[in-house]
Structures are given as structure tokens and as C-alpha cells.
Amino acid sequence: MTLAPARRDLQAALQDRGYRLTGPRKRVAEAVGRKQEDGFTAESLCAEVQDTGRATVYRTLKLLLEAGVVCKLPMPDGAPRYMLAQLEHHHHTVCVRCGAVGEFRDTTVERVVRSMGKEITGEIVGHRMEFYIICTSCKAARKA
Amino acid sequence: MTLAPARRDLQAALQDRGYRLTGPRKRVAEAVGRKQEDGFTAESLCAEVQDTGRATVYRTLKLLLEAGVVCKLPMPDGAPRYMLAQLEHHHHTVCVRCGAVGEFRDTTVERVVRSMGKEITGEIVGHRMEFYIICTSCKAARKA
DNA sequence: GAAAATATGAGACACAATATCAGTAAGTCC
DNA sequence: GGACTTACTGATATTGTGTCTCATATTTTC
Numbered sequence: 001m002t003l004a005p006a007r008r009d010l011q012a013a014l015q016d017r018g019y020r021l022t023g024p025r026k027r028v029a030e031a032v033g034r035k036q037e038d039g040f041t042a043e044s045l046c047a048e049v050q051d052t053g054r055a056t057v058y059r060t061l062k063l064l065l066e067a068g069v070v071c072k073l074p075m076p077d078g079a080p081r082y083m084l085a086q087l088e089h090h091h092h093t094v095c096v097r098c099g100a101v102g103e104f105r106d107t108t109v110e111r112v113v114r115s116m117g118k119e120i121t122g123e124i125v126g127h128r129m130e131f132y133i134i135c136t137s138c139k140a141a142r143k144a
Numbered sequence: 145m146t147l148a149p150a151r152r153d154l155q156a157a158l159q160d161r162g163y164r165l166t167g168p169r170k171r172v173a174e175a176v177g178r179k180q181e182d183g184f185t186a187e188s189l190c191a192e193v194q195d196t197g198r199a200t201v202y203r204t205l206k207l208l209l210e211a212g213v214v215c216k217l218p219m220p221d222g223a224p225r226y227m228l229a230q231l232e233h234h235h236h237t238v239c240v241r242c243g244a245v246g247e248f249r250d251t252t253v254e255r256v257v258r259s260m261g262k263e264i265t266g267e268i269v270g271h272r273m274e275f276y277i278i279c280t281s282c283k284a285a286r287k288a
Numbered sequence: 289g290a291a292a293a294t295a296t297g298a299g300a301c302a303c304a305a306t307a308t309c310a311g312t313a314a315g316t317c318c
Numbered sequence: 319g320g321a322c323t324t325a326c327t328g329a330t331a332t333t334g335t336g337t338c339t340c341a342t343a344t345t346t347t348c
Binding site: 018020025053056059 | 296
Binding site: 074076093095096102104106108110111112113114115116119120121122123124125126127128129130131132133134135138139 | 146207212218219220237240246248250252253255256257259260263264265266268269270271272273274275276278280282283
């Protein structure tokens, strides 16, 4: 629940993969590390990280994505959202109103994946599962 | 396994929702109806449907999407693919190489959804599950 | 500290998709 | 059928996400 580990992990993830830990990359990693709760859009990250070009923000985001420490979620009819990956392998809940993202892990999902493996022709190289929700705060706001 | 029902359903789906069944819409619906096996991109559809503006193709595609007779699949790092919906509620397999799309339905998935409902805070309004695969023909091609 | 490798950023570009809006076609009423 | 209303179309512009280019700057290595 502390902020430090996630931030350190982000920077470590870049170094572990042989990338240089430069000033701009540190700034991007730190900004991402700060987003513990919610998902964020790439553009909002660009706006937040000062003194860093858009291209570099996108490039660094891509590196973090490849390193598996950040996830990208397609939204139904909207801009994709990014979020810090806290669990090794997991799935997401996304609020369709405010974009808040949650993470969950359920062994039942993995069981489905294994059982589907027998039915599906071809080699499974990945899977994704998302729950679209209306979060409790948006639900409360809707009533008012 | 016949083509006719799906085509008729597409046009009926538009009329049932109170939209006019115009020439351009018929052409789009027919082109979509022809894509029984594979998914397709919006742009490929634009190229295929003659004498019809891009905007209209996109608009009609959106109407079909809302009517639930066509599905939109986000691809990992690529243009989203569309496909004819043949099953009431279902999930997809997508070949990450050629983009071929398959449909499957598995009650285990729905069981996961129900069990997750208890753990997730907020109201579940939808969910999606995709398997990314390398289809048998792409796998065969890779060996050569 | 010089050379090589790598990273940066401004801006151009690519692509999917939507918005605008004048013009056109379809349904509706008499 | 003609006038009217509503819905639809399409050329074009615009938005939004993301990538490419390339000259410049920064690191690393020797």
C-alpha cells in the first residue's frame, strides 16, 4: 500500500530490460507510479509530465507496457486507458462513466482459459477479460 | 449455414429499430452479411461498398453495432475488427497474425461472471473476453 | 575526453472515427 | 400527386491516438 515500491519497480523495470534511466523516463515513471487508484489516458499523462515531449511520453509508456508493469485497456467507444499493473496476471473492471479502473484476479478465469484451450483450434497466445461497471461513486452521483 | 438469414436479419435489424432501409444502408448490410467467416476492418468495408460515402459506412456500421448484430473487437496494437454476430451472447478468438475471428460460447464464462459479481463493487453492465490465438493456417504458414 | 550508442523533442504524418452542413431522398398529410 | 417534414447522405474538415523523422542532446564505454 506504499507508493515507493511501485515507483521503484517502474524504474527498475526499465533498467532491467537494458534501457537507460534518463531524466524524462524517470519523470514519466514517477507520474505513472503516482496513479495508484485510477487508470489514466496517455494524453493526460502528457499534460502532467512537464518538460517532456509527447513522443517521449508515448515511447516510455510503450516500454512500460512491454515490461508488463503497465496495462492498456480498450474502452467501449472511447480512448484507451492505462493503469499500473499490480498483480502478475490479472483482469480489469472499468467504470464506463468515470473510467476508474480496478484489478482482480480469479482462478476461475484461468480455469476457463485452460478448458477453452481444448475447444479452440489454434494456439492460444493470450487472453483478456474485462468487466464494465458503474462504480459505486458514479452510481451515487446518478441518483442526485 | 445459408447466407440469406443473416443478410435479412441485418436489414431487419435496422428497420426494427425505426431506421429507414435506404440504398446505401442495404449495400452496407449486404456487404457485412457476406462476411460469414472472417472479421473485417471498417476501412475494408468502405473499399468494398461502392457508391457509398465513408461516413455512411461508418454510421451504418455503428447502427448495426448498436442493434447487436455486429461486434467490434479491439486488437492488440492494431485496427479494431468487426464481425457478424451469430450467437446471442458470446466471446471471440482472434488470430493475431491474419485477424481471422471466431466465435465461441461457453457457460463456464458466464459462471465466472456471476461469481465475480459478488466480489466486484459496483454494478456490472457488461463484460468481454477474448482469446488471442495463432490460427492453424497461420501456424502452418509459419513453418514454411 | 573522444567515439559510439542511445535517447530526446518538435513537428509532420498516419489512421480510425466523428462532426459539419448543404443537398437529397423518404415518409406523411392533405 | 404536391407540399411539407423528417431522416439520410456524402464531401470535407476535424478530432484523437499514436508513430515517424531527423537534427540535436545525452549516456556509456573505452
